[in-house]
Amino acid sequence: MRLSEETKVILLSYIMALARMKERAKRIAQRLRDVDEVLIVSHIDADGITSASIAYEALRRMGKEVEVEFVKQLEKKNIDDIDEEGYDLIWFTDLGSGQLTHLKGLNCVITDHHEPQGKAGEPPVEDRGNILSYSRQKISELNPHRHGIDGATELSGAGTTYLVAGELGDNSDLSKLAVIGAVGDLQASKKGRLIGKNRDILEEGVTGGYVKKKTDALLYGLESRPLPKVLEYASDPILPGLTGDENACINFLVDLDIPLKEDGEWRKWYQLSSDEKRKIMSSLAKKLLERGYSPRYVDELVGEVYSFPDEEVGSMLHEAKEFSTLLNSCGRYKKGEIGLNICIGNREEYLEEAKKMLKGHQQVLVDCMNYVESEGIIEKDYLQYFHGGDEVPDTVLGTVTGMILGSGDVDRSRPMIAFTVSEDRDGIKVSSRGTKRLVRNGLDLSKVMSRCSKELDGEGGGHDIAAGAFIPEGKEDEFLDKAEHMIKEQLEGR
Numbered sequence: 001m002r003l004s005e006e007t008k009v010i011l012l013s014y015i016m017a018l019a020r021m022k023e024r025a026k027r028i029a030q031r032l033r034d035v036d037e038v039l040i041v042s043h044i045d046a047d048g049i050t051s052a053s054i055a056y057e058a059l060r061r062m063g064k065e066v067e068v069e070f071v072k073q074l075e076k077k078n079i080d081d082i083d084e085e086g087y088d089l090i091w092f093t094d095l096g097s098g099q100l101t102h103l104k105g106l107n108c109v110i111t112d113h114h115e116p117q118g119k120a121g122e123p124p125v126e127d128r129g130n131i132l133s134y135s136r137q138k139i140s141e142l143n144p145h146r147h148g149i150d151g152a153t154e155l156s157g158a159g160t161t162y163l164v165a166g167e168l169g170d171n172s173d174l175s176k177l178a179v180i181g182a183v184g185d186l187q188a189s190k191k192g193r194l195i196g197k198n199r200d201i202l203e204e205g206v207t208g209g210y211v212k213k214k215t216d217a218l219l220y221g222l223e224s225r226p227l228p229k230v231l232e233y234a235s236d237p238i239l240p241g242l243t244g245d246e247n248a249c250i251n252f253l254v255d256l257d258i259p260l261k262e263d264g265e266w267r268k269w270y271q272l273s274s275d276e277k278r279k280i281m282s283s284l285a286k287k288l289l290e291r292g293y294s295p296r297y298v299d300e301l302v303g304e305v306y307s308f309p310d311e312e313v314g315s316m317l318h319e320a321k322e323f324s325t326l327l328n329s330c331g332r333y334k335k336g337e338i339g340l341n342i343c344i345g346n347r348e349e350y351l352e353e354a355k356k357m358l359k360g361h362q363q364v365l366v367d368c369m370n371y372v373e374s375e376g377i378i379e380k381d382y383l384q385y386f387h388g389g390d391e392v393p394d395t396v397l398g399t400v401t402g403m404i405l406g407s408g409d410v411d412r413s414r415p416m417i418a419f420t421v422s423e424d425r426d427g428i429k430v431s432s433r434g435t436k437r438l439v440r441n442g443l444d445l446s447k448v449m450s451r452c453s454k455e456l457d458g459e460g461g462g463h464d465i466a467a468g469a470f471i472p473e474g475k476e477d478e479f480l481d482k483a484e485h486m487i488k489e490q491l492e493g494r
């Protein structure tokens with residue numbers, strides 16, 4: 001095969017980017033090796049919990065003293081609250097790059113994938129010396145955006161942290177956690193595939209026997225949900241005529257002669273024979289095509305599914321989407337440490353507790369979706385929004401915003417912005433979600449959230465496709481005007 005000159009240049013710059021990231025990971029590993037006591041500070045979602053678990057496990061294997069703290073968001077206030085006393089170094093995972101100015105003076109290393117402060121392509125802080133007046137030695141940052149790799153789709157926080165773990169010792173088994181983090185952050189592309197650097201890590205996991213990839217239905221609950229519920233609760237993608245309609249789902253399966261129960265127990269998707277799966281999928285495809293859905297939509301019902309041979313089938317920990325959902329239900333209710341224990345292999349009471357949290361989490365999401373549907377979505381020219389009042393907890397606002405935008409009931413040509421009253425802080429939590437198409441057309445929600453909130457004395461950041469902020473109460477309308485103006489510029493200014 002002959003490669004075009006253009007492809008050669010792209011390949012070469014990718015290889016160089018990886019080499020530069022490896023150098024940086026080595027430098028961070030050295031700083032960690034040089035100390036005894038480390039405090040890990042991480043984000044509360046599945047990617048944050050797996051990031052912290054990778055960091056924790058890698059350090060623990062070296063005999064270091066390690067503590068972990070989970071935070072909803074890194075903001076000036078909670079950075080001031082971090083007690084450095086007793087630790088030689090702080091390791092921020094899955095956060096930090098968007099808050100570099102607040103970290104000034106802290107002795108820390110960062111492995112993050114959020115859009116960083118400063119220009120994305122700029123060299124990392126350490127190399128810039130005094131330009132931004134950061135102390136040269138104190139902050140060492142590894143972030144894919146600094147090297148031309150997209151932190152929203154090609155490398156998660158857990159993946160970034162895994163690169164450092166790889167320099168600390170033989171930690172290739174932790175590739176499993178990096179896969180869960182990337183899946184939890186919705187980094188898989190259509191067809192379920194992890195791409196970019198995430199994919200290299202996935203392949204490492206497959207080679208080591210820690211991860212298995214197979215082709216299956218891209219639906220949630222393949223191992224944990226009763227068969228009809230997999231269809232009834234399908235939300236990404238929606239199954240028209242089935243999603244939300246229990247009877248329709250049961251009738252659909254009965255019409256196909258699929259036994260629903262075995263020994264009095266609901267059957268699960270993974271227990272179906274290949275023939276039964278094929279029957280269901282082809283009948284689903286037919287149903288969708290008849291209703292006018294495109295062959296592409298139908299094609300996206302099947303794709304790559306990742307699982308872990310060392311976990312028990314049906315335990316919620318065997319398949320990546322289920323594992324990450326379980327972790328999300330811990331972190332979002334201030335129980336990140338339960339998720340961390342599960343990740344590092346402590347099960348029993350932790351797993352029971354996490355499953356209870358999951359039930360609660362799913363109920364909270366249903367209640368929030370109902371509330372938003374009853375209140376309605378308000379459309380502006382360049383965005384749409386809703387206000388969760390004090391009904392939608394701030395910790396699930398982002399998840400709910402993404403679910404609403406993906407629900408099939410709203411226009412997807414405008415980004416979705418959402419507000420809710422923050423639980424334990426005076427102010428308003430903002431979330432925003434876009435689509436891949438909007439991002440291709442210039443949308444960058446991270447910039448919208450950080451700039452518009454800053455102008456109102458708030459803080460914000462994230463990724464081009466999904467970002468958040470915190471603003472003072474009563475400033476919602478002003479924020480919307482600013483955001484609308486900026487989104488218009490992003491989408492029309494190119």
Ligand code: C5P
Pocket residue numbers: 043045047048094114152157184185186187398399402433463465466467
């Ligand atoms: O803080 P963190 O980077 O871990 O979170 C990323 C967020 O972006 C997640 O809530 C994830 O669901 C969201 N996301 C999304 N759509 C994508 C990629 C990420 O909603 N395509």
Ligand code: C5P
Pocket residue numbers: 043073098114397398399430431432459460461462463466467468469470
């Ligand atoms: O909170 P939400 O899920 O909407 O956040 C979306 C993304 O924006 C996450 O990756 C989150 O870490 C990031 N974010 C941020 N700074 C904030 C709020 C959210 O970087 N103040």
Ligand code: ZN
Pocket residue numbers: 047048094113156157158185
């Ligand atoms: Zn993340």
